[in-house]
Amino acid sequence: xxxxxxxxxxxxxxxxxxxxxxxxxxxxxxxxxxxxxxxxxxxxxxxxxxxxxxxxxxxxxxxxxxxxxxxxxxxxxxxxxxxxxxxxxxxxxxxxxxxxxxxxxxxxxxxxxxxxxxxxxxxxxxxxxxxxxxxxxxxxxxxxxxxxxxxxxxxxxxxxxxxxxxxxxxxxxxxxxxxxxxxxxxxxxxxxxxxxxxxxxxxxxxxxxxxxxxxxxxxxxxxxxxxxxxxxxxxxxxxxxxxxxxxxxxxxxxxxxxxxxxxxxxxxxxxxxxxxxxxxxxxxxxxxxxxxxxxxxxxxxxxxxxxxxxxxxxxxxxxxxxxxxxxx
Amino acid sequence: xxxxxxxxxxxxxxxxxxxxxxxxxxxxxxxxxxxxxxxxxxxxxxxxxxxxxxxxxxxxxxxxxxxxxxxxxxxxxxxxxxxxxxxxxxxxxxxxxxxxxxxxxxxxxxxxxxxxxxxxxxxxxxxxxxxxxxxxxxxxxxxxxxxxxxxxxxxxxxxxxxxxxxxxxxxxxxxxxxxxxxxxxxxxxxxxxxxxxxxxxxxxxxxxxxxxxxxxxxxxxxxxxxxxxxxxxxxxxxxxxxxxxxxxxxxxxxxxxxxxxxxxxxxxxxxxxxxxxxxxxxxxxxxxxxxxxxxxxxxxxxxxxxxxxxxxxxxxxxxxxxxxxxxxxxxxxxxxxxxxxxxxxxxxxxxxxxxxxxxxxxxxxxxxxx
Numbered sequence: 001x002x003x004x005x006x007x008x009x010x011x012x013x014x015x016x017x018x019x020x021x022x023x024x025x026x027x028x029x030x031x032x033x034x035x036x037x038x039x040x041x042x043x044x045x046x047x048x049x050x051x052x053x054x055x056x057x058x059x060x061x062x063x064x065x066x067x068x069x070x071x072x073x074x075x076x077x078x079x080x081x082x083x084x085x086x087x088x089x090x091x092x093x094x095x096x097x098x099x100x101x102x103x104x105x106x107x108x109x110x111x112x113x114x115x116x117x118x119x120x121x122x123x124x125x126x127x128x129x130x131x132x133x134x135x136x137x138x139x140x141x142x143x144x145x146x147x148x149x150x151x152x153x154x155x156x157x158x159x160x161x162x163x164x165x166x167x168x169x170x171x172x173x174x175x176x177x178x179x180x181x182x183x184x185x186x187x188x189x190x191x192x193x194x195x196x197x198x199x200x201x202x203x204x205x206x207x208x209x210x211x212x213x214x215x216x217x218x219x220x221x222x223x224x225x226x227x228x229x230x231x232x233x234x235x236x237x238x239x240x241x242x243x244x245x246x247x248x249x250x251x252x253x254x255x256x257x258x259x260x261x262x263x264x265x266x267x268x269x270x271x272x273x274x275x276x277x278x279x280x281x282x283x284x285x286x287x288x289x290x291x292x293x294x295x296x297x298x299x300x301x302x303x304x305x306x307x308x309x310x311x312x313x314x315x316x317x318x319x320x321x322x323x324x325x326x327x328x
Numbered sequence: 329x330x331x332x333x334x335x336x337x338x339x340x341x342x343x344x345x346x347x348x349x350x351x352x353x354x355x356x357x358x359x360x361x362x363x364x365x366x367x368x369x370x371x372x373x374x375x376x377x378x379x380x381x382x383x384x385x386x387x388x389x390x391x392x393x394x395x396x397x398x399x400x401x402x403x404x405x406x407x408x409x410x411x412x413x414x415x416x417x418x419x420x421x422x423x424x425x426x427x428x429x430x431x432x433x434x435x436x437x438x439x440x441x442x443x444x445x446x447x448x449x450x451x452x453x454x455x456x457x458x459x460x461x462x463x464x465x466x467x468x469x470x471x472x473x474x475x476x477x478x479x480x481x482x483x484x485x486x487x488x489x490x491x492x493x494x495x496x497x498x499x500x501x502x503x504x505x506x507x508x509x510x511x512x513x514x515x516x517x518x519x520x521x522x523x524x525x526x527x528x529x530x531x532x533x534x535x536x537x538x539x540x541x542x543x544x545x546x547x548x549x550x551x552x553x554x555x556x557x558x559x560x561x562x563x564x565x566x567x568x569x570x571x572x573x574x575x576x577x578x579x580x581x582x583x584x585x586x587x588x589x590x591x592x593x594x595x596x597x598x599x600x601x602x603x604x605x606x607x608x609x610x611x612x613x614x615x616x617x618x619x620x621x622x623x624x625x626x627x628x629x630x631x632x633x634x635x636x637x638x639x640x641x642x643x644x645x646x647x648x649x650x651x652x653x654x655x656x657x658x659x660x661x662x663x664x665x666x667x668x669x670x671x672x673x674x675x676x677x678x679x680x681x682x683x684x685x686x687x688x689x690x691x692x693x694x695x696x697x698x
Contacts, residue, residue: 050538052698072540080538084531090345102334103539
């Protein structure tokens with residue numbers, strides 16, 4: 001059964017379409033990663049699914065509730081970690097969790113037990129009584145994850161939870177999410193910029209660009225969908241102008257991208273193409289100055305589907321753009 | 329209702345950790361009360377008046393003695409004798425004197441001959457407070473000087489007998505009412521304006537918006553939490569301010585209870601006003617930018633420092649819808665006249681109505697989405 005069901009969802013800000021007829025569903029216990037360049041519409045989508053924004057058209061059902069007509073029920077059944085760090089810095093971790101437990105209507109005894117368990121799960125038990133302003137970025141994020149789970153939801157939304165964290169904290173957050181998912185049977189919808197992490201954690205990945213869904217599948221299948229299983233990045237000295245065409249004739253080559261003297265060769269069989277490449281270079285009198293062979297990564301998938309163009313442009317101003325927002 | 333309490337608890341816990349808000353909202357108005365209260369003090373005193381007696385005969389000496397009596401008793405001015413006219417006028421120009429009284433050489437002769445004797449007052453009229461105070465004292469003095477030394481047994485002249493209904497009110501006590509309202513306003517401005525918008529910009533509100541709390545509970549939570557902090561500021565200031573200003577019976581429980589009712593209603597009115605003003609604001613600079621302007625527009629037309637009756641018509645219009653006006657009037661009745669709640673029922677009614685209208689408008693404008 002689908003926990004999230006999105007049908008033809010649209011969000012417009014004046015002339016600008018942030019989410020453009022998106023449709024997808026997320027199954028029980030699944031982790032769906034939303035990837036996309038800045039301004040692609042990921043946060044707007046999450047905000048609509050968590051009732052923070054009203055869709056212009058289309059329908060979204062979360063836990064069986066309509067996000068517009070049954071917004072209150074949706075809010076009671078989901079956990080949300082917004083993009084900004086939204087904890088009360090003056091309060092302790094325990095106090096932050098108590099306030100949110102009360103907002104979710106938990107009774108005193110249940111509250112104590114749940115908060116104690118959560119602080120243990122996110123490794124913050126020793127610092128429960130310390131003010132959050134003394135926490136590192138990673139600790140604050142873990143505290144917020146605990147806060148989002150204080151009412152024990154089965155569906156969890158996280159908007160770029162690891163952006164700005166150091167690599168160690170990032171790994172800790174992702175490992176913790178994997179643990180929580182296993183122990184609590186969570187369904188997770190997460191946005192991130194970190195492809196390697198999405199690759200490890202997500203069951204499926206949705207790539208969103210210009211508000212549209214451009215790809216949705218498991219990481220493995222997405223990687224397989226990009227031409228070539230290996231990428232050879234080669235630099236040459238003394239090559240002819242039609243050298244790229246020569247390279248395209250090599251065995252198992254799917255595509256070749258050239259940037260001056262650097263060539264990216266997409267191959268179905270990296271080792272065979274490499275041997276043939278060395279032979280061809282020798283025969284043509286071209287010398288290889290560097291050669292690297294790599295497997296297709298999600299980065300390649302991302303670039304393949306969204307392109308390399310920088311996404312400079314104006315966005316709808318909001319709290320997230322405030323100069324006073326304490327970003328990570 | 330438990331969600332409303334959660335919002336209030338959050339604010340009070342934050343306040344306990346960082347009570348700067350209430351300290352600032354008490355300290356600033358208290359400093360203003362003490363500085364303004366003693367700076368103005370109600371009466372002008374110790375002005376420097378040079379006396380140039382060019383006559384020296386008995387009538388002029390009698391006049392000079394009357395000046396010295398004023399200096400010794402009312403202390404409106406102190407007299408400094410001069411013999412050189414040019415030196416006295418030079419000191420007046422240089423600001424060492426506030427005025428120069430000149431008794432001309434022919435004064436006594438004209439006084440004895442009935443020839444309309446005159447004395448001259450050269451005054452520094454760049455300071456209207458000082459010059460009008462000197463003029464007022466001299467205008468009171470001259471009829472006494474001109475009158476008979478021994479009065480008639482029966483007089484047909486009508487006189488005015490002034491009866492003061494209340495004990496003498498020093499200016500610092502007069503200011504106290506406005507200062508209490510100012511303290512509540514500063515608390516509302518910082519708590520309901522600056523911190524509210526900062527929290528919104530930091531995304532804190534986004535965290536609450538994804539919980540099941542309803543729009544009404546959220547608004548009630550924000551406003552009641554702000555009101556509680558403003559009430560704390562108001563109660564502390566009314567107690568401390570009464571002690572500093574020397575208000576009679578400052579700790580009388582019944583009097584404090586009446587004050588408490590007015591403090592609560594004033595806090596509700598000013599917090600709901602702030603909520604209405606800030607409900608659609610996102611930029612943290614806005615509350616900071618309008619702080620001074622709001623303070624001026626609300627505080628000064630309210631009668632806190634000057635009677636509203638003397639205002640021009642347009643300022644009277646502002647005063648008539650300004651919650652400060654009714655709060656200040658109410659506090660003046662309670663502080664200066666030991667009035668009852670019945671005596672200030674119109675002020676209480678206006679503040680309650682103002683709270684209701686502001687809350688309804690604020691609720692209509694409040695968006696539960698981003």
